[in-house]
Amino acid sequence: MRILAFESRDLPLRRQFFFVAGATCAVSTNSRSVIDSLSQWRCPQRPFERFFALNVLMDPSAARTRGATPHFRGLHHLVFAAFGERELFVFDLLRRSVNGVVSRETAEDGLFWKNLLLPIALGVLGPTIGLVPVHAACLDRNGRGLMITGPSGAGKSTLAVALSQCGFSLVSDDWTYIAQERGQVTAYGISAPVKLLADAPRLFPELSRFQPARSLNGEMAFEVDPARVFGSPVRSESTPSWLVFLERTAQAGCQILPRSRKGTRTFFENSAERLPDQLAEAAARRSEAIAALAKQECWLLRYGGPPQVAAEAISGFCERM
Amino acid sequence: VEFPETEASPSPPDLLKRFVPTPFRADLQMGSTRVVVKTNDPAIPGLLRGFKARSRVRPLRRFRWKLVRDGDVRAPASRPILLRNGPVVVLSMGPACLIGVDYEKNELFAFLGCFARGDTFTASILPLLRELTEKQPDARKQKWKTASRHAQIAGRND
Numbered sequence: 001m002r003i004l005a006f007e008s009r010d011l012p013l014r015r016q017f018f019f020v021a022g023a024t025c026a027v028s029t030n031s032r033s034v035i036d037s038l039s040q041w042r043c044p045q046r047p048f049e050r051f052f053a054l055n056v057l058m059d060p061s062a063a064r065t066r067g068a069t070p071h072f073r074g075l076h077h078l079v080f081a082a083f084g085e086r087e088l089f090v091f092d093l094l095r096r097s098v099n100g101v102v103s104r105e106t107a108e109d110g111l112f113w114k115n116l117l118l119p120i121a122l123g124v125l126g127p128t129i130g131l132v133p134v135h136a137a138c139l140d141r142n143g144r145g146l147m148i149t150g151p152s153g154a155g156k157s158t159l160a161v162a163l164s165q166c167g168f169s170l171v172s173d174d175w176t177y178i179a180q181e182r183g184q185v186t187a188y189g190i191s192a193p194v195k196l197l198a199d200a201p202r203l204f205p206e207l208s209r210f211q212p213a214r215s216l217n218g219e220m221a222f223e224v225d226p227a228r229v230f231g232s233p234v235r236s237e238s239t240p241s242w243l244v245f246l247e248r249t250a251q252a253g254c255q256i257l258p259r260s261r262k263g264t265r266t267f268f269e270n271s272a273e274r275l276p277d278q279l280a281e282a283a284a285r286r287s288e289a290i291a292a293l294a295k296q297e298c299w300l301l302r303y304g305g306p307p308q309v310a311a312e313a314i315s316g317f318c319e320r321m
Numbered sequence: 322v323e324f325p326e327t328e329a330s331p332s333p334p335d336l337l338k339r340f341v342p343t344p345f346r347a348d349l350q351m352g353s354t355r356v357v358v359k360t361n362d363p364a365i366p367g368l369l370r371g372f373k374a375r376s377r378v379r380p381l382r383r384f385r386w387k388l389v390r391d392g393d394v395r396a397p398a399s400r401p402i403l404l405r406n407g408p409v410v411v412l413s414m415g416p417a418c419l420i421g422v423d424y425e426k427n428e429l430f431a432f433l434g435c436f437a438r439g440d441t442f443t444a445s446i447l448p449l450l451r452e453l454t455e456k457q458p459d460a461r462k463q464k465w466k467t468a469s470r471h472a473q474i475a476g477r478n479d
Contacts, residue, residue, distance in 0.1 A: 001402065001469035002402040003402075003403045004404050005405045006404070006405065071416040072336060073389075074338070075387055075389070076430065077423075078421040078430060079337060080413070082413060082419065085415040095407075095409075099409075101402065101404060276340075
């Protein structure tokens with residue numbers, strides 16, 4: 001049996017600070033490659049109170065399991081994420097820490113940290129550190145945030161990309177992290193790639209030079225850097241001003257209607273992952289953040305046809321409001 | 322002015338299996354430790370009968386186990402790894418067996434795949450759970466020899 005301890009002497013690179021989607025992550029590791037893989041989020045000092053520890057042991061004897069999809073389980077305050085046979089992360093929601101063991105190959109793989117581990121860590125630990133993951137895209141225009149949500153498959157990502165091509169900056173296309181700070185709500189993204197389904201090239205010809213691949217949830221999809229592929233302007237955060245719910249219709253056209261704040265709040269509450277009783281305080285803080293978010297103007301967007309048409313309509317709508 | 326409402330989404334699925342009901346229960350005595358077991362597998366209390374608590378023994382410590390039979394996981398056990406950080410110890414044999422112990426809270430959680438049934442449970446997993454329960458959180462590497470042996474046995478039962 002391989003026994004690995006997370007003690008000071010085992011993690012010689014101590015408490016390196018990174019600022020990720022509104023949270024401060026203090027990394028301790030035995031691997032310079034892990035630090036290098038996270039370098040885009042590096043910050044010189046601990047800047048914020050939303051804080052979690054990420055302790056990573058690179059095990060030179062561990063090998064990555066090819067094609068393994070992450071296996072998640074959790075009870076009470078402990079959540080396990082097994083990546084194949086020899087790579088494992090343990091999230092401790094009470095102590096706000098993540099402990100993981102990875103192979104050398106994973107330590108060096110920047111995409112693993114950016115596309116998988118950090119979004120997972122923020123999704124799992126977020127509510128315990130005051131950062132609420134909501135299933136919504138977020139765009140920004142002149143410091144005002146437009147959040148787009150709706151059922152899976154409603155077309156959040158395609159609309160987000162279309163909006164980023166008509167004057168909005170992209171904060172996130174799928175998961176947005178909400179925090180209450182200085183009396184207002186701030187929405188953060190993680191600079192993750194945008195995910196578009198396999199039929200997206202008919203809407204975005206820029207994708208025709210890429211091949212779709214199987215994503216985390218098993219769907220065949222394009223996961224691409226929006227700045228590089230679409231020339232989208234990208235921002236790390238915004239202040240939400242409008243919440244838009246998507247409803248796709250078979251009929252071409254676009255209609256924007258007011259929606260109640262109560263219904264919005266209920267939608268986000270029901271969409272949030274259920275938390276165990278041991279995390280009642282985190283659940284209460286999450287409800288507060290959702291209530292604050294739902295105070296923004298809420299709209300229902302019913303549309304059919306290409307996302308570019310809806311994007312033009314929303315753009316004009318936001319200019320008028 | 323219309324106020325249309327999109328259907329509120331139903332509660333999201335329990336992907337982590339955090340809320341699997343565990344209606345089957347056993348009360349055990351392991352040395353000086355009283356263990357209350359909750360599980361979703363009706364076979365497990367029967368496999369634990371050798372440790373049934375006797376009321377005359379006064380426990381020095383109380384522990385809670387939550388054992389979830391993970392029927393979706395048919396993979397064999399892989400080589401075990403044990404992660405230790407402060408009061409939390411996690412033993413993994415890949416998705417087939419994930420065990421977490423929090424010594425501050427005196428709790429043990431386990432997800433056991435299909436491989437860990439019957440004799441495998443009794444011969445390998447149960448001694449492992451017992452040793453993990455009776456360990457002290459500051460146990461050092463050299464003190465995990467017995468757990469290591471049982472984990473290796475379980476890992477070979479594929």
